[in-house]
Amino acid sequence: MLAQLCAPASLGLAGPSKGLPRLHARPRRPDRCRLATRSQQAPAEQRESTTPAEAVPRSAAGRSVLTTKQEGASTDLAVILPRLKELVLPYWMESDEKNSARWRLAGVFALTLGTTGVSVVFNYLGRDFFNALSAKDQEKFTEMLIKWLLGICAGVPVYVLRDYYQSKLALEWRQWMTERFTADYFYDRTFYQVQAGALVDNPDQRIAVDIRNFTDTALTFSVVMLNAVVDLVSFSGILYSIYPPLFAALLVYSIGGTALSLRIGQPLVGLNFQQEAQEANFRYGLVRVRENAESIAFYGGEDNEQRLLNARLRAAVDNFLELLKASRNLSFFTSFYRFLISVLPAAVVAPLYFRGEIEFGVINQSASAFNHILTDVSLVVYQFEAIAGFSAVVDRLGEFREVLHGSRNGGTATVDPIALAASSDAEDAAPAAGSSSSSSGGVPQGAGGEGEGGGITITDLPGTSGRSLLDIQDLTLRVPSSGTTLVSGLTLSVTPGQSLLIMGPSGAGKTSILRTVAGLWNSGSGHIVRHGQPMGRAEGEGDIFFVPQRPYVVLGTLRDQLLYPTWAQPLEATEAAAAEAAAAEGGKAAGSSSDGGGSDGSGGSGTGSHAAAAVSVGSSDDSSSSSNGAGRRRPLPTDAQLREALRTVQLAPLLERIGGNLDAVADWASTLSLGEQQRLAFARVLLAKPQLVLMDESTSALDTRNERLLYQALRDAGITFISVGHRPTLTQFHERVLLVHGTGSGLDAADAAPGGWEVRPASEMSLEKALDYMG
Numbered sequence: 001m002l003a004q005l006c007a008p009a010s011l012g013l014a015g016p017s018k019g020l021p022r023l024h025a026r027p028r029r030p031d032r033c034r035l036a037t038r039s040q041q042a043p044a045e046q047r048e049s050t051t052p053a054e055a056v057p058r059s060a061a062g063r064s065v066l067t068t069k070q071e072g073a074s075t076d077l078a079v080i081l082p083r084l085k086e087l088v089l090p091y092w093m094e095s096d097e098k099n100s101a102r103w104r105l106a107g108v109f110a111l112t113l114g115t116t117g118v119s120v121v122f123n124y125l126g127r128d129f130f131n132a133l134s135a136k137d138q139e140k141f142t143e144m145l146i147k148w149l150l151g152i153c154a155g156v157p158v159y160v161l162r163d164y165y166q167s168k169l170a171l172e173w174r175q176w177m178t179e180r181f182t183a184d185y186f187y188d189r190t191f192y193q194v195q196a197g198a199l200v201d202n203p204d205q206r207i208a209v210d211i212r213n214f215t216d217t218a219l220t221f222s223v224v225m226l227n228a229v230v231d232l233v234s235f236s237g238i239l240y241s242i243y244p245p246l247f248a249a250l251l252v253y254s255i256g257g258t259a260l261s262l263r264i265g266q267p268l269v270g271l272n273f274q275q276e277a278q279e280a281n282f283r284y285g286l287v288r289v290r291e292n293a294e295s296i297a298f299y300g301g302e303d304n305e306q307r308l309l310n311a312r313l314r315a316a317v318d319n320f321l322e323l324l325k326a327s328r329n330l331s332f333f334t335s336f337y338r339f340l341i342s343v344l345p346a347a348v349v350a351p352l353y354f355r356g357e358i359e360f361g362v363i364n365q366s367a368s369a370f371n372h373i374l375t376d377v378s379l380v381v382y383q384f385e386a387i388a389g390f391s392a393v394v395d396r397l398g399e400f401r402e403v404l405h406g407s408r409n410g411g412t413a414t415v416d417p418i419a420l421a422a423s424s425d426a427e428d429a430a431p432a433a434g435s436s437s438s439s440s441g442g443v444p445q446g447a448g449g450e451g452e453g454g455g456i457t458i459t460d461l462p463g464t465s466g467r468s469l470l471d472i473q474d475l476t477l478r479v480p481s482s483g484t485t486l487v488s489g490l491t492l493s494v495t496p497g498q499s500l501l502i503m504g505p506s507g508a509g510k511t512s513i514l515r516t517v518a519g520l521w522n523s524g525s526g527h528i529v530r531h532g533q534p535m536g537r538a539e540g541e542g543d544i545f546f547v548p549q550r551p552y553v554v555l556g557t558l559r560d561q562l563l564y565p566t567w568a569q570p571l572e573a574t575e576a577a578a579a580e581a582a583a584a585e586g587g588k589a590a591g592s593s594s595d596g597g598g599s600d601g602s603g604g605s606g607t608g609s610h611a612a613a614a615v616s617v618g619s620s621d622d623s624s625s626s627s628n629g630a631g632r633r634r635p636l637p638t639d640a641q642l643r644e645a646l647r648t649v650q651l652a653p654l655l656e657r658i659g660g661n662l663d664a665v666a667d668w669a670s671t672l673s674l675g676e677q678q679r680l681a682f683a684r685v686l687l688a689k690p691q692l693v694l695m696d697e698s699t700s701a702l703d704t705r706n707e708r709l710l711y712q713a714l715r716d717a718g719i720t721f722i723s724v725g726h727r728p729t730l731t732q733f734h735e736r737v738l739l740v741h742g743t744g745s746g747l748d749a750a751d752a753a754p755g756g757w758e759v760r761p762a763s764e765m766s767l768e769k770a771l772d773y774m775g
């Protein structure tokens with residue numbers, strides 16, 4: 001409505017809003033008000049992002065793919081249109097609520113038709129109104145004035161309701177689409193592949209901001225298009241009936257204008273694409289400072305951070321300057337184009353008026369009709385910047401969708417050659433991350449495809465056989481892109497109670513072996529058989545637990561830290577599962593449905609609503625401990641068990657500090673010391689009680705006493721472990737030691753060979769020998 005009120009020569013009640021949401025902050029334009037109708041929703045937050053491509057830790061050859069991606073912004077309709085189709089159709093064709101969504105869309109379209117009807121009525125009212133004015137017919141003028149006012153009362157609700165329902169529908173569509181994207185993003189650990197392979201820049205921004213802009217603009221645009229078609233038909237008749245040459249002038253004017261604006265505004269598409277990424281990079285730089293405040297402060301790295309941030313800001317500003325220039329050039333043209341409209345129709349029909357062939361009101365009517373039609377056929381001219389911004393959003397989202405779907409379908413629609421080099425492995429790893437946990441016969445995953453080695457396959461055999469927990473067969477690991485061999489032909493099995501320590505120089509490939517078992521690394525060849533399924537796939541299930549090098553602390557309560565990831569479900573779900581499990585246990589469960597938030601005497605104020613179950617931390621003969629296979633749900637631990645786990649890992653003082661309240665919320669990542677976080681990670685393991693836990697330098701921040709206590713607790717709980725570590729003191733907690741030589745550099749042992757490895761009884765590993773291999 002605002003748009004039309006601002007349009008030159010518009011004398012009737014406002015026509016429909018022709019303004020598309022603005023997808024970028026742009027220079028102010030003379031026609032700003034027409035673009036501002038719904039646009040304010042987008043710019044303020046559209047540049048939010050947290051994960052730019054530069055943040056990818058180890059993309060191939062250490063190169064960021066961001067530049068390539070940005071330069072790859074597509075202006076090609078052959079790329080944009082299919083992507084647009086793939087993005088638009090699912091909600092309307094596949095959504096469960098498709099019927100109601102379609103009906104609601106039909107309602108919005110009906111209201112849009114209503115707005116056109118109102119415009120036509122006001123076109124005629126305007127004519128009679130000005131005729132009465134020029135004829136000085138007071139009675140007629142009063143009658144027209146009343147009609148006009150009544151028309152406004154009847155017409156305004158149509159516009160308001162159309163805008164309301166359109167926005168509501170866009171919001172629902174956004175929610176549906178965002179849930180779809182996040183489901184694909186987390187499916188089979190695709191988020192990890194996207195990050196590790198640098199497949200797209202700023203996935204978070206694409207999910208949080210681009211989807212919102214997309215749904216909002218797509219819906220607005222479809223309404224504008226519909227309106228334009230109906231307007232065109234309605235007002236063409238009016239204009240043609242007034243004066244056919246005026247109609248011909250309009251066609252020439254609009255077609256010429258559209259062609260010129262396309263040519264002038266062409267650079268805007270690529271510049272908009274880049275602006276999105278540059279702004280996201282800048283914001284991510286700020287997020288990194290917040291997340292690493294202490295490290296930066298210790299290093300005194302403020303100046304460096306500031307320089308980096310300024311560089312990112314400069315990149316965003318430089319690009320925006322280019323955007324401003326391109327926008328300015330387009331504005332020169334569109335402003336002339338727009339302002340000429342106010343006089344063009346009057347100039348064309350004026351001779352008729354002077355000859356007395358038409359009345360004064362007809363001049364206004366023709367100007368109004370001309371303006372309507374011109375707006376319809378000049379959509380591209382008026383909205384070029386909005387369309388350019390929209391194409392950038394379609395391009396970014398379409399590219400992201402292809403990557404996610406490529407991953408879901410077992411391949412990767414990677415569009416970047418550099419990322420490809422790094423992610424040929426990642427591609428294969430995607431399916432390997434384990435969708436087969438429910439299979440009964442063992443499902444090979446991660447089909448080969450890696451150039452040199454044919455890829456690594458993983459088979460999950462549900463249920464532990466009792467003889468072996470993990471079999472590694474002829475495993476060769478290569479560094480992505482460089483192809484350097486880290487480990488060659490590794491073959492070993494881990495049986496219950498036969499814990500293994502992996503040692504070797506830094507960069508030898510110790511973590512990579514764990515990654516491979518977890519299904520996160522596929523550069524190389526060989527086969528892995530996991531007897532039992534990894535944790536975290538389904539609530540309370542799993543036999544293999546991974547503890548990464550950097551402990552991950554979730555946002556939330558202390559309870560959330562302890563339950564993650566085994567019971568990381570909404571509380572209602574876990575409670576239901578716990579109740580189910582307790583019932584199934586048929587009385588084995590401890591019986592009380594609440595431990596009273598402090599019934600163990602620690603004075604906590606936990607929720608007290610968790611069903612109790614027979615998990616006793618640290619006891620290996622517990623009937624619920626892992627002994628025979630996957631698929632069993634672990635009962636939700638009681639508050640008493642959570643507290644016991646904290647005590648076992650020497651975190652009782654922490655519990656006291658927070659008044660024994662398991663539901664205390666804090667920024668745990670910054671309040672807990674690294675050692676405390678590592679102990680928390682052990683508490684998780686003790687509660688989840690897997691058959692096998694793979695730990696990557698999980699005690700590196702602990703003193704030897706705590707280290708001993710934690711390993712002893714694992715043994716007492718009957719958990720077999722594979723540890724990666726550098727400390728020679730670790731050998732005493734393990735039965736065997738796997739020594740990996742890596743690339744051979746930095747090894748002191750004379751018999752160490754690149755890619756070589758050897759397994760020895762831990763008892764044979766003297767301190768000297770261990771140190772020898774540490775390089």
Ligand SMILES: Nc1ncnc2c1ncn2[C@@H]1O[C@H](COP(=O)(O)OP(=O)(O)OP(=O)(O)O)[C@@H](O)[C@H]1O
Pocket residue numbers: 058059060061196422479480481486504505506507508509510511512513
């Ligand atoms: N995604 C990747 N792309 C390229 N190279 C990688 C990637 N991930 C790991 N590497 C390289 O593979 C080698 C082995 O890394 P890994 O983390 O397994 O070593 P590590 O033995 O655990 O080292 P440390 O003891 O220092 O933790 C290193 O040279 C590392 O830089």
